[in-house]
Amino acid sequence: MSKTRSSDASVEQRRREILDHVIEAGEVRIDDLAARFRVSLMTMHRDLDDLAERRLLRKLRGKVEAYPALTMETASRFTLHQGEREALAGAAIRQVEPGQTVFVDDSTTLFPLVERLSGVEGLTVVTNSLQAARLLGEGVEIVVAGGRYHPEYDSCSGPDVLALLERTRADIAFVSVSAVAVGRLFHPVRDYAELKKAVLRFANRNVLVIDHAKFGRTATYAHGTVADYDLLITSDATPTEEIEAALNAGTAVEMVEHVEEGQPYDS
Structure with a gap:
């Protein structure tokens, strides 16, 4: 080392x-x-x-x-799997084109991607995350979907956020989840589960970005399946049965190399 x-x-x-x-x-x-x-x-x-x-x-x-x-x-x-999340971000940013409107939710898994968005010309970024808005640099038009504020997540949820989404159209949306079990997606908070489900209706392409540790787990509220998304970006450490479930559902899968904890990722 x-x-x-x-x-x-x-x-x-x-x-x-x-x-x-x-x-x-x-x-x-x-x-x-x-x-x-x-x-x-x-x-x-x-x-x-x-x-x-x-x-x-x-x-x-x-x-x-x-x-x-x-x-x-x-x-x-x-804090865990930061290297893996950097690798996921490197794959996700290649899905973004200059001039697009991009949605990112408040998942910490997506923060390395958010930091890269400033390098793409002419983007409009819609997010319910105040932290994501802070991470974006100059040159990006930022639309914050405000609503009921949750300090523990530093983000907003609720009917006001959903109403803004209904008035918006994104070229591509990036979402992560708290738990995945055999293709079903879960979140422990109902408002956030509803938000993730609503995003599917207002984006032309929907991309799931999930580190391997989220698989094989459940939480209180289900909010759809992997089949709802156009692309799943995950790592090669994800269980084989979960990859097969996504492919069988017709969702494209891109896998990045799993990065061990403590090892920097060079994008």
């Missing part, structure tokens, strides 16, 4: 430990964190900025706090 790769892995490990400590404590002073982890205040701010950008905690004046709904289990789902 190269020095750079090892260094990247150790930084990510420290950030996970910082996150675990903040979740356990609820609220921690930033200078106390720097002392606890034996790093400079500047390094600690860099770590916290990274975690805040991933919606894992909130930075306040001189302190940091975890989102009330965030547990260690859910936090691990945000």
Whole structure:
């Protein structure tokens, strides 16, 4: 393992430990964190900025706090498989053409894709995610679908979001999901399940982007099947039966190479 790769892995490990400590404590002073982890205040701010950008905690004046709904289990789902998600984003961005209207939902799996959208000329991006809107750079027209705000997701849902979607037409929509089981898609929150279902009606092409860890799981609310989508982008670590279910349903499948945790992905 190269020095750079090892260094990247150790930084990510420290950030996970910082996150675990903040979740356990609820609220921690930033200078106390720097002392606890034996790093400079500047390094600690860099770590916290990274975690805040991933919606894992909130930075306040001189302190940091975890989102009330965030547990260690859910936090691990945000931080794991980042290399794989970068690979998925590299495949997804090739589906986008200059001048298109693109929808992206609030799934953290899509954030690496969102960061790449700024490199495509003349895009209009529609999203219900405030974090996605922040990640987009200059040159992109941003339409935020506002509605009932959920701070734990930093995004909006509900009838106001659905009403905006009904008045909009996207060339392509990118959606990720919380769980997939034999082709059926699930989300733990009803409003978000309804939103993902509604997106299908307002986009010319619908693309699912899912890391391998989401397969073989269920959640409370079903919101359709893989067959509803034109393309599934996932990794070669996804169970074979799930790939076969998608292909048998008539959905095209593109697989990227699975990237082990801690290994950077070169797009």
